[in-house]
Amino acid sequence: MSANKGEHRFGMVIDLDKCTGCGACSVACMSENNIGTLLDETDKIRSITWLRVYQIDNGKAFPDTQIAFIPRPCQHCEGSHGHHTPCVSVCPATATDYDETTGIVSQIPTRCIGCRYCVGACPYHARYFNWFDVPWPKGAERGLSPFVSPRMRGVVEKCTFCYHRYQRAKNKAFLEGGSVGEKDYQTACTEACPSGAITFGDLNNPKHKVHELAKNPLAFRLLERLGTNTKVYYVSQRDWVQRKLDNYLAGEKLPVKAAS
């Protein structure tokens, strides 16, 4: 299945039963990656949230209602037949690319010509177009990180698995000798989560926690049937949560019957 030529395949396992929907991951992501706020954030077509937390419920009446939260970063699709990441395959400007050494789908805003084909191609709504310049409040530039360039209007942006952190970790490993360990490269959302619901690491490396976690029979991916072969895995014991996250037909059995 894997098109990866390199040794790494960075991915994420999110335990939906631990997620309490507090939004810390999303805010940490915005702060890490210099994402601004629009004056009207109810306009979800223009709002930019690389990691968005969705809320779902089981559709039952009170008091049997249950809710769950789905944190959704870019899924970093690999494509099932060799090499077919939906957004990468449509980009005419090579502004987005599949890095075969890490499995990360990159995004280079300065190359982007703003055609938005990738936005249309992404089945996860993980790509965002800057319809306007970000209205930074006066003085806000002092709080911006120099490690990620702020974007301008007319370009697309998305989650990069905090690639700048990987670059930093690689530099550090090079200078100090040795290699990039599991703790050296973690995304901002993973660090921030107060429930420890997000685990990040190299899916190919048996020493990394995600390697085992992704093999959990309860682990699944979003819209798996599309053959996007993503690198973000979700885990939930709850039957209804699993059912809501893929296109199951009515009465169709889940691949794994959730315990209890």
Added chain:
Amino acid sequence: MNWDRRAFVKFAVGAVVGLHASPLIPKLMDDSAIWTQNWSWVPNPEDGGLAFANTVNPATGTGVRVRLIKGRMMGERIIRVEGNPEHPLSQGGVVPADASAVQLLYNDEVRVAAPLVRDKKTGMYREITWQQALDMVGGKLAELAKAGKAHTVVALGDEADSIHGQILSRFMAAYGSPNLAFAPRADDTLALAAWALTGQTDVGFDLMNASYVVSFGTPLLEGFGAPVAVRKAFVEWKKSKGALVQVEPRVSVTASQAGTFLACKPGTEALVALGMAAVMAEQGLADESATSAYGYAEFKAALAKDYNPKKVAELSGVPADKIVAVAKAFAKSPKAVAVCGPGPGGDPGRLADFMAVMALNGLKGNLGKPGGVAARKPLGLKALGEPANVDKPRLDGGKKGMKPANALALAQAALAGQPYKAGMVLVAGGNPAYAGPQAGVMSEFLSSAPFVVAITPLLDETAALADLVLPGTTFLEGWTDCRSSYGSPVSSYGLARPLVKPYAQAKTVGDALLALAAKLGGAVAGALPFASVEEALKAQTAPLGDLAELAKKSYFVQDKPAYGPFAFKTPSGKLEFHSQNLAALTGKNSDGAALPHWEKPAALAHGDGHALAMAAVPSLRSATGFQPLTPHMLKVLDGNTLRHKDELVVEINPKTAAEMHLAEDSMIVVTSAVGSVDARVHLYAGAAPGMVFMPTGLGHGAVSDAYTLGKGGNFYRVAEAAADSLSGLPTWGLTRVTVTKRG
């Protein structure tokens, strides 16, 4: 050379070939890609040396680590607030309020840069110097003191036991005014409940080691105590297969994560606790330590009479068999604990409710045991000392003692001029004009007071009503501290130091008060013999070691709860179900008034002709109380809350909505006895029928921040605060409201 046709063609071909061979075209294309994206209005953050520093966010109790960049042009600046992995309680996690704290530090549009005098007629601000500001306030205070009206000065603070709160207490006492109130907190109610039953005041719940937890309306995963620490513990706890029972009227995040959800009618959580207590007492499941406690027989008889499962089931809507089953499981579990408060929307809770839950813990006999209720070890800090007694009547009629002052009662009494009017108001932290208690009354009080001084880092609603605004600091730029969080079984102390230079002329609340004290001289200066807050902190933390060392580490946390025999400090020296402490406090000793009991919430009892009960939605995504809402927090509010531009969205049960001919997105007005707000309807199946659930933290009016200005409506404008019959603290857990269609 002749310039003929051939020469021209040769030149043209040569030029084209040459141009293509040169790097000019790719270079120009590359440059144009950069130029077209390199506009002056796209910020270009300066690079520099990266450094890390530990601190603590006093608003959330989270141990955080700050990323600092030191550049040549912009100097040292904070670019991130992230978790501190070394902090034993928060272990590297954060909540949105922590992660977006930088947005409040660097925002010239909302920060107060210099002391501002507001023209009452035009509302325009005029900048003055600190010296002029201190002269102005000092002059007014001296004038009032000279006229014998020192006691008419009212001060409102945020945290009583922080260093700034202590300085404020000493300042007010030395100046000669008893009228000081802090933002009401559930910590006060829990301390009173514990004091009533055990004589101890500093207690917590050892959730981590409990195998069975029954939570009575407690938002365990949505803002209980130090939210990060609680959730870190919750995940570990869940791994060990602990069982959680949630009792509340709304399917909250906690209820969704609980193994058992007991949906009760609004305000009846504690009634279910008493129902469980009745089952335990009747079936002989109470611990030995409880049966020998003071007033057990009387309590048992009252339980059998008023709180048998059948009666409780009728009133609370929770089936009797479920109450019996949970009570039995609770009694039989080796380590079980019952948890109470804080109420949604920062409500400090009702003392009777907290006492009922503490009594359930008493019956279980879990006091001082692992997985039970722990008395926290004292931190060993050297507090600045008890403030002097002021021999003047307090506005709300209260006396110094266990009962904390009620900010709302102070305001109401001052508004009525009974027993006297306020001569001056000093708001030192917090935002009472927005968050109340009862924002409408507090706003009216501030607008009618003759002179209002507000020390605040932001141009908030309170600043908009103040005559003089003094620039305050955030926790990233000034000394501040915080004590153990609500409900935590271990004592902890957090210390925040200035990591960057304060914004413009900002000073901490404590430093501003110290400067004012020096200006006034006399007894006030004598009570505060410190040159700065740092010096006061040095004196306070001396027993914990060097201040600089402690500040670098930023926290002191007791390693484990203090287990062992529980030291009862009651008059009888034992656990007291018939509380002699409470009887002395309220002056009521008969008719079961001193027993743990349930009272129908005042809001539901009088009704005022309003049909529905309103409560706040607890959430870590939104701001609670006076904490400001950051732009990033606003952005991550859930999709239903952010459905309509600038409009508030409230949750109503689909059945209730149908009965009222309301549908999804219906435009409504939510009206209570104290205020009304426009909203839209979201049909949420998890909302109890007959109720309206409203998000908090929205509807800011005065802040000039374009992100939060005019977004939604303010819960605290509609919520009606009523003084609790026992504690005297304002409570706003439930409000009767009417929902009418508009548009």
